[in-house]
Amino acid sequence: MQTNPHVFLTTEEAAARWSMSARTLEGWRDKGIGPIYHKIGSRVRYHVDDIERFEKLWRSSDHHFAN
Numbered sequence: 241m242q243t244n245p246h247v248f249l250t251t252e253e254a255a256a257r258w259s260m261s262a263r264t265l266e267g268w269r270d271k272g273i274g275p276i277y278h279k280i281g282s283r284v285r286y287h288v289d290d291i292e293r294f295e296k297l298w299r300s301s302d303h304h305f306a307n
Contacts, residue, residue, distance in 0.1 A: 248278070248285035257291070 254275070255262040268274030269284070275294035278285050 247288040248280075249288060249291060251284055251286070254286045254291060 249257070251262045251265050255265045265274060269277060275286055276290040278287065
């Protein structure tokens with residue numbers, strides 16, 4: 241399946257996908273964990289391909305990310 245190369249999610253949208261708060265995802269960014277993100281101007285965006293890659297890593301590893 242090929243994804244649209246122009247699909248980006250906001251922090252809030254990515255967090256909602258995983259039923260977590262946006263603050264948790266912001267904390268992960270500060271700690272250098274979580275999916276790859278992109279700064280577009282002053283905004284943070286997550287490309288859907290990076291989100292899906294992170295989900296595969298998350299499911300296939302023993303890593304548990306705390307809220």
